[in-house]
Amino acid sequence: MPFGADGHLSSADLFRQFAPFVASFLLRMGVSRSDLDDVMQEVFLVAHRLGGYTPGPAKPTTYLASIAVRAATTHRRKHKVRSFVRANDELVSGAAGEGQSPEAAFEAQRRMRLLEAALDRLDDDKRAVFVMAEIHGETVVSIAAGLGIPVDTAYSRLRAARKLFQTAVAELTADGAVGISPRMQRVQP
């Protein structure tokens, strides 16, 4: 990982190295595809204004995630009443998975929708910790440092988020996980 002489990373360095992480994190935090670029730009612009990343207790990923959480939360609040726009976005961006058979693409899409629906059951605080820990594989200590919360609090949120997530998945797949369950059809974007 090419760091500066003192480990400092400018916002451009951060973008080059961690943009895929930030993009994925934002999507898992509920940002719609069509707004991804706008929110990405906001995250890295804020990182730039903060002077980039200087090594500390948090890793660059959790540092960026702490900014992205705020951006995603604001975005989600704004878009609660714009859900129909989001529905169109999802249709437009539904062509992911080039080279996959139609069945595999459908299955991948079904899983992602199920994942989103289950994550939607978590509040923003728990969701952030859960996504970083369980999907991006960050350590709880680094997550706590990035978010500026006590490690015990991070563990506590993670435990609570796990319970909620598992319950949500059980409920969402209760009708037989072949297709999207009727409940899923209601909650999907």
Added chain:
Amino acid sequence: MTKRLTPLLDDPAAAPDVRELLLAGRDASVTDYDFNAGLERHMTHVQTGAPLPDWAKGLEGSSGTGTAVVTGTSLIGWLALPIATVAVVGAVMLLRDREPEPAPTVSAGAHGSSGEPTQVVQAAPTAVPAAAPSEAGLRADRAAREPHGSTRALETSRRAANGRGQSSAKSAAKRASTAAGTRPGSSATGTAATGAARAPSSGDLFDGSPIPTASQADNVARSARSASANAAQAERETAAEAVALDERRGEAKPEPAAIDDTRLEREMGMLAVAQRVLHTDAARTLSLARQGESEFAGSMFTQERKQLELLALVKLGRLDEAKRLARPYLARYPNGPFSDRVRRALATGRVER
């Protein structure tokens, strides 16, 4: 307490569905985003000194070390700025209408032993719209949506402030002034109200300011309910007077627009689409902005909508028309959140992203 947790993916006790979904999330890469183009845009924003998004204004000045970004004093700034803005606006409104005040009618539970209002009383106006919007507040909101909404809303609030239930009337004044000048989501009142409505929790991601205790919160709620009831009575009387006055004048008073989620959703949806297609289909933005203004004239989104109309005209090369229409806009909103962007567009003939 800090026992190491096995990731769910590696936990054999976790349900297969759960592991499958987490694996899907871990494997999913963002394939339809052009990272090179994104980096170019980022560099352009850096070079042109693009303004920070509203949500990050309080962050500027905090350091970019690998420690928490959303914590400590920077958060106090985030919370304090909108609350202070609301407080200043409210204070200005009240000072303008100040009359010899009768004894406060806010509930006794909100007073200290000396009889002076405690800090809990001051918190009540913020809590009212979040916890239980009073009739006065709703009326002010309705008035703000009408043509010349800001004037009517302020009048409504002033009349209510002169009656009983002053605490709630103050909140109505704040809500009215905010509705007239800002938009929800980014508005100071929205933030403050959200902050008041949040249940206090230790270690909250966005905390950093003093959190009221449970008993303080109870007091706030009690005083808010009491003030709301007083304001409702005052508002009923005020509304009756207003109707009688209108009837005497023989004016056909337009029915206030109903507070209707569907209507609001439609308006915001139109605005969102207009904003989204500004750079790709300015003619559609222009059409949506004008249609929106005819449909929701004088709503709280007027300022933003008119801004889009002006930017669309610039984008379409109709600079003379844009300049002509911008004169009254900039005269009305000289320091509005979109005014600088409009000025830059008019000066350069280009619309920033």
